[in-house]
Amino acid sequence: MKSISLYVDKNSVFHNLHSFTKLFYLLTMILVPAIAGNIWGFAAAAAFSFLMLIICGLLKKAMPFLIFTITIVLIIFIVQGLTYPGNESVMFSLGKVEFYKEGIMYALRIGLNFWNILFAFALLILTTKPKDMVEDCEQIGLSPRFGYIIASVFQIIPQMTGTMSTITDAQRSRGMETEGKLLTRAKAFIPLMAPVVMSSLINTKERAMALEIRGFNADIKKTYLYTRKLKTSDKVCLFLMGLSILSSIAFRVVKWLILK
Amino acid sequence: MKKNLFKTKFNTAVIVLIPVCIGINFLGKFIAAQLKLPLWLDCIGTCIGAVLGGPVIGAICGAVNNLVYTITTGDVQSWPYFLTSIGIGLTVGIMARLGNMEKFGKALVTAFVVVVVAVAISTPINVILWGGTTGVVFGDAVFTFLREKGVGLWLASLCDEALIDLIDKFLTIVITFFIVKALPKTITSVYSVGDEIKNL
Numbered sequence: 001m002k003s004i005s006l007y008v009d010k011n012s013v014f015h016n017l018h019s020f021t022k023l024f025y026l027l028t029m030i031l032v033p034a035i036a037g038n039i040w041g042f043a044a045a046a047a048f049s050f051l052m053l054i055i056c057g058l059l060k061k062a063m064p065f066l067i068f069t070i071t072i073v074l075i076i077f078i079v080q081g082l083t084y085p086g087n088e089s090v091m092f093s094l095g096k097v098e099f100y101k102e103g104i105m106y107a108l109r110i111g112l113n114f115w116n117i118l119f120a121f122a123l124l125i126l127t128t129k130p131k132d133m134v135e136d137c138e139q140i141g142l143s144p145r146f147g148y149i150i151a152s153v154f155q156i157i158p159q160m161t162g163t164m165s166t167i168t169d170a171q172r173s174r175g176m177e178t179e180g181k182l183l184t185r186a187k188a189f190i191p192l193m194a195p196v197v198m199s200s201l202i203n204t205k206e207r208a209m210a211l212e213i214r215g216f217n218a219d220i221k222k223t224y225l226y227t228r229k230l231k232t233s234d235k236v237c238l239f240l241m242g243l244s245i246l247s248s249i250a251f252r253v254v255k256w257l258i259l260k
Numbered sequence: 261m262k263k264n265l266f267k268t269k270f271n272t273a274v275i276v277l278i279p280v281c282i283g284i285n286f287l288g289k290f291i292a293a294q295l296k297l298p299l300w301l302d303c304i305g306t307c308i309g310a311v312l313g314g315p316v317i318g319a320i321c322g323a324v325n326n327l328v329y330t331i332t333t334g335d336v337q338s339w340p341y342f343l344t345s346i347g348i349g350l351t352v353g354i355m356a357r358l359g360n361m362e363k364f365g366k367a368l369v370t371a372f373v374v375v376v377v378a379v380a381i382s383t384p385i386n387v388i389l390w391g392g393t394t395g396v397v398f399g400d401a402v403f404t405f406l407r408e409k410g411v412g413l414w415l416a417s418l419c420d421e422a423l424i425d426l427i428d429k430f431l432t433i434v435i436t437f438f439i440v441k442a443l444p445k446t447i448t449s450v451y452s453v454g455d456e457i458k459n460l
Contacts, residue, residue, distance in 0.1 A: 002330045065334040072337060072390075075400055079393050083407035105394055110391065118336045125331055145275050149320075151330050152279040161281040161290065178295060187294040190435070192291050197308070197439055200280050201447060208273040208450075 004157050007129045012056035014127040019136045021234045022124045028241040029120035033113065036249040037255075039105075042112035049119030062122045069118060073111045080107040130154055136228060144222055160200055167195050265357050267453045268316040274451060277313055280319045281305035282328060284443025288432075299428045306345060307352045307436040311361050312451040317410045322349035344381045351377045352433070354385060361437060371433035372419070378429055383414065392417035399424045 014022065029049060053059050054186035081091075084103030091101040131151050138147040170179065171191050178188050230238075268274075284305030292301040306325060310318025322345030330339045355370040356360060386392055392413055393400045399420040406416035440448070 005334060019410065062334075063419060068335065069337065075393055075397070076390060079400060079404050079407075080391050084391070085413065106391065110389070114337065118334070121336050122334055125334060130331060149324060150277060150328065152276075153282050153324065154332075156279045156283045157286050157332075160287055160395050164287060164290070182297070186297055188295055189291060189297065189301070190438075192295075192436070193288065193304075194439065194442070196287060197304075198442065199447075200283060201277075201308070201443060204273065204276045204280050205447065205450065208271075208276045211276065212272050216275075238442070252415045 003104050003154070004072070005130050005154055006061070010057065010127075012058070012127065014052065014056050014123055016231075016233070017019070017127075017237065018228055018230050018234045020230070021237050022128055023133075023183050024060040024238060024241055025253060026117075026120045026124050027246055030117055032248045033116060035245070035252050038250060039109055039112065040125050041248075042102065042109065046116035046119055049116065049123060052123055053119060056123070058122070058126050058259055061126055065118055065122050066115075069114065073107075073114065076110055077104065077107040080104070080110075132228070135224065135226070139224060139227065145216075148216075149234050156200075161197055163196050163199065164192070164232050168192060195201055264453055265354060266315055268314050268449065274317060276311050276325065277309060278317065278321055279449070281309035281325045282325045283324045285321075285325050286329075299431065301428065301432060301435075303345060303348055303429075304432050304435055306349045306440075307432060308439060309351035310349045311352075311356040311436060311440050312448060313353070314357060314451075314453065315350045318349025318353035319346045320349070320350060331354055340385050341382065343385065344378055347377045348374055348429075352436075361440065364437065365431055367429075367437040371430045374433060375422070375425050375429045378425045379418065382421050382425070383418050386417050386421060387414060392420070394420050394424065396424055 016156050029045050033045045053062050081099040082097065082103065084100060085104075086102045087100035089101045090098045091104055092099055096157040131154065134142075134147045134151045138144055168178070173186075176188055176191055177184050178192075179185065278329065282305055285302050286305075287301035288304040289300060292299055303325075306318055306321045309321035323342050326339055326342035326345050330336060346393075351374050352361075355373060360366045360370045364424070370409060382394075386394055392407075393403055394417075403420040404418050404424060407413070
C-alpha cells in the first residue's frame with residue numbers, strides 16, 4: 001500500500017531535530033519577516049530555507065511543490081500588475097497591455113512570502129513522519145482521541161484508494177465510460193464514489209468495536225513505546241530562533257520610533 | 261429541537277467516522293481530478309460527517325481535512341481555507357439538525373445557504389492573501405475582466421469565488437443527500453442524538 005505522507009527516509013540535519021523544533025522553525029520563518037515588514041526579510045528567509053533544502057538533499061523532492069505554485073504566483077503577477085489599486089508608474093508593456101511597477105512590487109511581496117512559507121513547510125513535512133509528530137503532541141497533552149483521528153487518516157486514505165481502484169475496474173468491466181464528453185464523465189462520478197463511500201461508512205461500525213475492545217475509551221493515562229526528548233541541538237536551535245523573533249520585534253520598534 | 265442543535269456525541273463510533281469522512285473528501289477530489297471534471301467536489305465527506313454527527317463533528321472534519329491535505333500535498337496556499345471548511349461543516353450540520361436534509365427540495369435550500377457561507381468566508385481570505393484571485397484560471401479571468409471594467413475589488417473577488425462555489429457546492433450537497441438517504445438505519449442510528457435510552 002502506498003503511503004500518502006511525503007516523508008523522505010534519510011539522515012540529515014533536519015531529520016535529527018525534534019518535531020517541535022521543526023514546527024517552531026516554521027513559525028519563526030512566518031513571524032520574523034512579517035514582523036520585520038521588509039521585502040528583503042521575505043527574500044532572505046526564503047533563500048535560507050531554500051539553502052537548507054539543498055543542504056539536506058531534499059531539493060529534488062521539494063521541486064513538485066515549487067512547480068505546483070508557479071502558476072498561482074504567475075497569476076498573481078499578471079492580475080496585480082494590471083489591476084493593483086495603487087498602480088501609477090508603467091513598468092513595461094506587452095503590446096497594448098501595460099504592467100505597473102506598484103502592482104509588480106506588491107505581487108513580488110506576496111510571491112516571496114508565499115515561497116518562504118512553502119520552503120519552510122517543505123522542510124518540516126519532508127523530514128517528519130506525521131505519526132511521530134502526532135505522538136510528540138500527544139505526549140505534551142494533545143487528546144489521544146484527536147491524535148488517533150489524525151494518525152488514522154494516513155492509514156485510511158491509502159486503504160480507500162485501494163478499494164477505489166478495484167471498484168473502478170469492476171465498473172469499467174460492466175461498461176461504465178470514464179472518458180469522453182463532460183456529461184459522460186460527470187455521470188461516472190456516482191457509480192465510482194457511492195460504493196466506496198457506502199462500504200467505508202459501514203466499516204466504521206466494526207472499526208469502532210475493534211477499538212473499544214482494545215481499551216480505546218479507557219480513562220487511564222496512556223504509555224508510549226517511544227519517547228523523544230529535546231536534545232542539546234534542539235535547545236540551541238530553539239534559543240536561536242527565539243532570539244531572532246525578539247530581534248525582529250526590536251527592529252520593528254526601532255524603525256517605528258525613527259519614523260515617528 | 262433547539263437544545264439538540266449543537267449536541268454532540270464523542271463516542272468511539274464518531275471518532276472513527278471523522279477519518280472516514282476525510283477519506284471521502286480526498287476520494288471526491290481524486291475522482292473529480294481523474295474524470296477531469298472542472299470542479300473540486302472535495303467536501304462531500306465533511307458534509308456527510310456534519311449530517312450524521314452534527315455541526316461540531318462537521319467542523320472538526322473540515323479543519324482536520326485541510327490540515328491533512330496541506331501535510332500530504334505540501335499545498336500551503338490552501339491551508340487558510342480551513343476556515344471555509346469549518347464554516348461548511350457547521351452550516352450543513354446546523355441545517356441538517358433543523359431538518360433541512362430530509363427532503364430533496366429542502367436539501368437545495370441547504371445548498372444555497374452553504375454557498376453563501378462559503379463565499380462569505382473565502383472572499384476575505386482571497387482578498388487579504390492573494391489580492392482577490394482564487395487560483396482557478398476560469399474564475400480569475402472573470403476577476404481580471406471585471407477589474408478592467410472598473411468594478412470594485414471586493415465585488416470582483418466575490419464574483420470570482422461565487423461562480424466556482426455555486427456549481428461545486430450544489431453538487432456536493434445533492435450527492436451528500438443521496439448518500440445519506442441510502443445509508444442503512446443501523447448506521448445512521450449510531451450517530452443520532454435525539455434518541456432516549458430506556459432502562460428495563
